[in-house]
Amino acid sequence: MKTYQKEINLPAYRRGFHLITRHIVDNFQDLRKIEKGWLQVWIKHTSAGLTINENADPSVRVDFETFTNYLVPEDYPHFAHTMEGPDDMPAHLKSSIFGVSVQIPVTRGKLNFGTWQGIYLGEFRNHGGERSLVLTVMGEGK
DSSP states (O other), X not given: OEEEEEEXXXXXXXXXXXXXXXXXXXXXXXXXXXXXEEEEEEEOOSSEEEEEEEOSOHHHHHHHHHHHHHHSOTTOTTOSOOTTOTTHHHHHHHHHHHOSEEEEEXXXXXXXXXXXXXEEEEEOSTTOOOEEEEEXXXXXXX
């Protein structure tokens, strides 16, 4: 089994859900060296998350943002962790709900997604800044 790992930085994104699949594939050449295996994408932050979902219709990303803000509102009156701003504790909760990693099968050096799937960054802060990802691909080499 072969294993390759790389850390990459995403540019700062505005709050919301953003497709980052292309950024990952373009910046992780070792992915092409795996015939059959898995890619794990891990985000090194507690106020952003990762998920896999619809990659064609941008309104899906708008609905994700709308629903998560309804689910975890910033004006919830019982948060104790408020020193970093009103969006901080909700961002931590959203990160825990969505999770900080995704795994995707790799087949013949490519991500083996369904027809309409892509990797989303959930940016839960108003000004989150750059985000760091650890990419690990493992499996049978070509």
